[in-house]
Amino acid sequence: MKTKISMAGALLPLLLASCSSMSPAPVEDREVTTRVRAPASQDSAGVQVYSLQNPAVKQLTAQARNAERAGDFDQAGSYLERALRIQPRDPQLLQHMAEIKLQEEDYLQALSFATRSYDIGPRVGEICSRNWRTISVAKEHLDDPKGATDAETRAGQCMNTRPKGL
Amino acid sequence: MVRKAKRTQPKKRKRITRKTARKKPGLLRRLLRLVVLLVGISIGLGLPWVIWLDVQVRNEFEGRKWDVPSRVYARPLSLYAGQQLSRDALLFELEAAGYRQANRASEPGMFSARGGDFEINRRGFVFEDGPQPALRFSLRIGAEAVTSIQSSSGSGDMGLVRLDPAEIASIYPLHDEDRTLVALGDVPELLVTGLQAVEDRQFKHHHGVVLRGIARALVANLKAGRAVQGGSTLTQQLVKNYFLSNERTLVRKVNEAIMAVLLEVHYDKAEILEAYVNEVFLGQQGKHAIHGFGRASEFYFDRPLRDLESQQVALLVGMVRGASFYNPRRNPQRARQRRDQVLDIFADTGLLSIAEVKKAKRRPLGVTAQTRSGTSRYPAFLDLVRRQLHRDYRAEDLSNEGLKIFTTLAPSAQEYAQRALTGGLLDLQQRGLPKDLQAALVLADVASGEVRALVGDRVQGRNGFNRALDARRQIGSVIKPLVYLAALEHSGDYNLLTPVRDEPVSLRQPDGSLWSPANYDKKSHGELALLDALVNSYNQATVKLGLNVGVANIIRKIKQLGVDAEVPAVPATLLGAVELTPIEVTQIFQSLAAGGYTSPLRSVTAVLTPRGELLSRYPLRMMPLDNREAIAVLNYALTRVVEDGTAKNLHGLLGNDTVIAGKTGTTNERRDSWFVGYTRDRVAVSWVGLDDNRPAGVTGSNAAMRVWAGLFRQLPIEPIDLDMPDGAGYLWVNKQQRALTDPACPDAVQIPFINGSEPDRQTRCMQKKQDRDKKSLWRKWFEDKD
Numbered sequence: 010m011k012t013k014i015s016m017a018g019a020l021l022p023l024l025l026a027s028c029s030s031m032s033p034a035p036v037e038d039r040e041v042t043t044r045v046r047a048p049a050s051q052d053s054a055g056v057q058v059y060s061l062q063n064p065a066v067k068q069l070t071a072q073a074r075n076a077e078r079a080g081d082f083d084q085a086g087s088y089l090e091r092a093l094r095i096q097p098r099d100p101q102l103l104q105h106m107a108e109i110k111l112q113e114e115d116y117l118q119a120l121s122f123a124t125r126s127y128d129i130g131p132r133v134g135e136i137c138s139r140n141w142r143t144i145s146v147a148k149e150h151l152d153d154p155k156g157a158t159d160a161e162t163r164a165g166q167c168m169n170t171r172p173k174g175l
Numbered sequence: 176m177v178r179k180a181k182r183t184q185p186k187k188r189k190r191i192t193r194k195t196a197r198k199k200p201g202l203l204r205r206l207l208r209l210v211v212l213l214v215g216i217s218i219g220l221g222l223p224w225v226i227w228l229d230v231q232v233r234n235e236f237e238g239r240k241w242d243v244p245s246r247v248y249a250r251p252l253s254l255y256a257g258q259q260l261s262r263d264a265l266l267f268e269l270e271a272a273g274y275r276q277a278n279r280a281s282e283p284g285m286f287s288a289r290g291g292d293f294e295i296n297r298r299g300f301v302f303e304d305g306p307q308p309a310l311r312f313s314l315r316i317g318a319e320a321v322t323s324i325q326s327s328s329g330s331g332d333m334g335l336v337r338l339d340p341a342e343i344a345s346i347y348p349l350h351d352e353d354r355t356l357v358a359l360g361d362v363p364e365l366l367v368t369g370l371q372a373v374e375d376r377q378f379k380h381h382h383g384v385v386l387r388g389i390a391r392a393l394v395a396n397l398k399a400g401r402a403v404q405g406g407s408t409l410t411q412q413l414v415k416n417y418f419l420s421n422e423r424t425l426v427r428k429v430n431e432a433i434m435a436v437l438l439e440v441h442y443d444k445a446e447i448l449e450a451y452v453n454e455v456f457l458g459q460q461g462k463h464a465i466h467g468f469g470r471a472s473e474f475y476f477d478r479p480l481r482d483l484e485s486q487q488v489a490l491l492v493g494m495v496r497g498a499s500f501y502n503p504r505r506n507p508q509r510a511r512q513r514r515d516q517v518l519d520i521f522a523d524t525g526l527l528s529i530a531e532v533k534k535a536k537r538r539p540l541g542v543t544a545q546t547r548s549g550t551s552r553y554p555a556f557l558d559l560v561r562r563q564l565h566r567d568y569r570a571e572d573l574s575n576e577g578l579k580i581f582t583t584l585a586p587s588a589q590e591y592a593q594r595a596l597t598g599g600l601l602d603l604q605q606r607g608l609p610k611d612l613q614a615a616l617v618l619a620d621v622a623s624g625e626v627r628a629l630v631g632d633r634v635q636g637r638n639g640f641n642r643a644l645d646a647r648r649q650i651g652s653v654i655k656p657l658v659y660l661a662a663l664e665h666s667g668d669y670n671l672l673t674p675v676r677d678e679p680v681s682l683r684q685p686d687g688s689l690w691s692p693a694n695y696d697k698k699s700h701g702e703l704a705l706l707d708a709l710v711n712s713y714n715q716a717t718v719k720l721g722l723n724v725g726v727a728n729i730i731r732k733i734k735q736l737g738v739d740a741e742v743p744a745v746p747a748t749l750l751g752a753v754e755l756t757p758i759e760v761t762q763i764f765q766s767l768a769a770g771g772y773t774s775p776l777r778s779v780t781a782v783l784t785p786r787g788e789l790l791s792r793y794p795l796r797m798m799p800l801d802n803r804e805a806i807a808v809l810n811y812a813l814t815r816v817v818e819d820g821t822a823k824n825l826h827g828l829l830g831n832d833t834v835i836a837g838k839t840g841t842t843n844e845r846r847d848s849w850f851v852g853y854t855r856d857r858v859a860v861s862w863v864g865l866d867d868n869r870p871a872g873v874t875g876s877n878a879a880m881r882v883w884a885g886l887f888r889q890l891p892i893e894p895i896d897l898d899m900p901d902g903a904g905y906l907w908v909n910k911q912q913r914a915l916t917d918p919a920c921p922d923a924v925q926i927p928f929i930n931g932s933e934p935d936r937q938t939r940c941m942q943k944k945q946d947r948d949k950k951s952l953w954r955k956w957f958e959d960k961d
Contacts, residue, residue, distance in 0.1 A: 063255060063256070063257050064255065064256065064332070064334035064335070065253065065255030065256075065258075065334050065335035067334065068334040068335050069335065083789075083792065084304060086794055086795075087303065087304050087792065087794075088304070090623075090794065090795050091253065091337075093622065093623065093795065094253070094620070094623065094625075095253065095255065095258075097620065097621070097622030097623065097856055098622065098855070098896065106795075117798075118796060118797075120799075121772070121796075121797045121798060121799050122797070124799050125772055125797060125799065127901075128770065128803065128900045128901075129770070129896065129898070132901065
C-alpha cells in the first residue's frame, strides 16, 4: 500500500509535467490532494481549528482556489500573496500557499510556508496534519527520506490535542 | 529629396533666364547641357548622400519617438472593512494616486469626502493579474479603521476593493537618465504657441527650412562678425538636438537643413513639435542633461508642466536659445531679461494681453533653490528599485520600452516617514544638537520583507547621498541582540536567567593596544541575569558573554540573518564596531521580527510589458532558520527593552502601551544613534548622525528613537505575538532565585525557555506548595474512599 502511494507520488509530477501544455490535471488527482488534503481530512475526523477570516481574505482565497483548479499556480500564488498582505499571520493562507508551492514543485518554499503555518498555527487538527504532510512530501522531493518519514509521524500526532506554546 | 530638387531648380532657372537674356541662343543649348550635366552629377552623388541622411534622421526620430519610459507604481491600496486606516492616510493615498476631490465622484479618478464618508470613483487599471474595471463605491472610515465599503450601484457590501496604484516615477531602467515625456495635448497652449512665436513663426507653413530666415541670419551674422542669429526652424533645431554638437561648419548646416526637410516629408507637424518639446536641451544637472520641457519644468520649478504660470512658460521658452547662458539659477538677471523679452513677444503676437504681460513681469523668476531629483518625490526608494531591477532582471528585459514596474512603496507611510525624519531632526536641533544632522529611515513589512518606505536624506526629494542604502556606519549596541541570540542557542549553557558578570574588562587588541570598554553610565553592575544585561545594554557583561560564546559565532549570525558583510573578528565587534547600512540592519531585524523566517527585503513585486504580459513576478519567499526557539526567546527579551530597559521612554513618545520590541544603539563619542523596533507586522530602523562622522551628541534613545516614534505614531501598532514555537515555552520563575516557582508564590513571573534550558531548582515556596498539593491529593483520594 505504502509503495503504491509513493509510486504514485513519484509518477504524478512526471505526469503533470508531461501534460503541462494541455489542461491541468483535475485537483482530485494531484499529489496535493492524494497525499496532503485527503489524508489530513481523514485524520482530523472533524477536528478543525479555523481562524476567523475577514471577507477580503475570503474573497482572495476563493479566487486563489479557482486559479489553482485551472492549474494557474502563479496566479493562485499572486492572490494568496495579496491575502497575506492583509493577514500575514493566517495559518490557513500560509498552508494554502505551501500547497501551491508543492504543485509548482518549488519544494523549498513549500517546506518554508508549511513550517511557518505550523509555527504560528494551532498545531493541532486538520491544518496541523496538512502542515506535516506537506513537509513530508517536500522533504521526500528534497532527498530527505528520514525527514519525510519523521514528518509523516508528526502528522499522525496532530490529533493529540495539547495547548499551544507549552 | 523630391522637394529639394524642385526647390533648387527654379532658382537656377531664374539665373539662367537672366543670363540668357543677354547671351545668344547658341549658348543656351550649351548651358542647358551644362545644367543637365550638373543636375546629373548632383543626383548621382547627392542621392546616395541624401538617402544616407534620411536613414540617419529617421532612425533617430523613430528611436526617440517611441522611447517611452517605464512607469513605476506604488503598491495599490487594498480597502476592506475592518482595515486599520486613518482618514488622513486615505486622503494622502488618494492624492498620491492622482484622485481629485470634488463634490460628487462623478467620473473615474474623482472622490468626495464628508467627514468619514467617502465616495470614490476608481479608475480602470491593468494589473499584473489582469485588468480591473472602473468602479464607484462608498466607504466609511471610523476611528482609525474602515467600517464599511459598499458599491454605489446598490449591490451591497464589497469584500475588497483595490485602488489603481499611484504612479511614482517614470524611469529608463537601463540608463541613468531622467526624462519626463509629455504628450502634445498636455502641453500648455501658451508654450506651444509661444515657442513658435519666439523661435519659428513660419513653423506651420514651412517645409523644414526657411530660406529667408537663413539669409536674414547670414546678413545679421556678417554684420556682427560672429554668429548671433541661428535662423533655424524648430525642425532644424530638433535635428541639431539629435546630433548634439557645437560644430558650426557649413557642411553641418547643410546636412541639418536637408535632414529637416526630410523629417517634414515623413512626419506631420504635430509629431515634430511633440518630439521637439521632449528633446530640446534646457540645462544640466551634474552629469545629466535636462531634455524636454516636462523635465525642465520639474527641474526649475518643481511642478508639472501643465501647472506653469505664463512668466514661467516665458522663461523656459527663452532658455531654448541658450540654456546655460540664461540659466536662471546661475544668471538670474540675464534670465529675467530674457524672460521679459519673451513676454514682450507674447504681447506683440497677441498671445497675452498687455495687462497680463505687465503682471507677469512683476513676478519673480520662481525658480526653486533645491533641484529635485526630478521625476519623483521618492528618489531614495527609486534608488532601491533601480538596484533591485539590475540585480534581478536581465538587461534585455529591461530594455523593453514602456514597462510597468510594480513596487512595494506605501505612499502614506513614505510621507509619514519623511515627516518623522525631517521633523525629528528639527526637533533635535532645537534641543541643541547639530543643525547638519542627517538621518535615514527604512520601514518594511515583517512577514514579507516588502519595503514600504525609505528615506535617505532630511530634505524630501533630494537626490544625493542615499544614507538608507549607502551610509555604512558602526551599529553600536544594535549588535547586542545577536550576541545574546548566539548565547541562547547554546541552550545547555544559557537561558535568560543565567548569571553574567558586568565588571571591568581589558583586552589586548590585534594592534597591541589595550581595550577597556566602559558602560554608558560609567559603572559596573556586578552579577546579573542575562536578560537584565541585554535590557539595560550593559557593555562589560556583553563583552564577557560574547567572548565566551565566541566572536566568530556572532559574525556568523549576521550572515545567517541575511546580510553578507565584511565583519572584523575582533572583540570590539561585540559592542558593534561593525559598519552596516540601515537597510542591512533592517534585513537582520526582519529575520528576527518574523520569528526566524528570512524574507529578502524587496521593493519590486512584478514587471509587466506594455502589452500587459507578465515579464516576471517576484514572489514572496521565506527561509526558515533552525534556531527559531532561540529567536522567539530573544524577541521576548527585546520587548523587555521597551518595557523597562533603555527604550522605556518609547511608550511615552508613542502615546501607546502596546507590547513591541526594540533596541537602541549608540557608538563611541556619540557619533551614531540607532533605533531598531518592530511591532507584529512592521519593522523599522532609524539612524541619526553626521555625514563626516564627527561626534554628534546623539544617543539611541535621544535621537533615532524619536524619529522612529514619529513614524509609528502615524501607523497602526499591533502587539507582538509572543507565543513560543514548538521546543520552547513559558514557565513561572523567581528571577532573583533563578528558580522555578508557582504562580501563587511571591515574585513569580513568566519567562520563556527553550525546552531543556529551564532552571533545575525550585523555590522553597513551590516545593512546599507541591508537598501540600500531594498531601491533599492523598487526602482527597482517601476521602473519596470513605
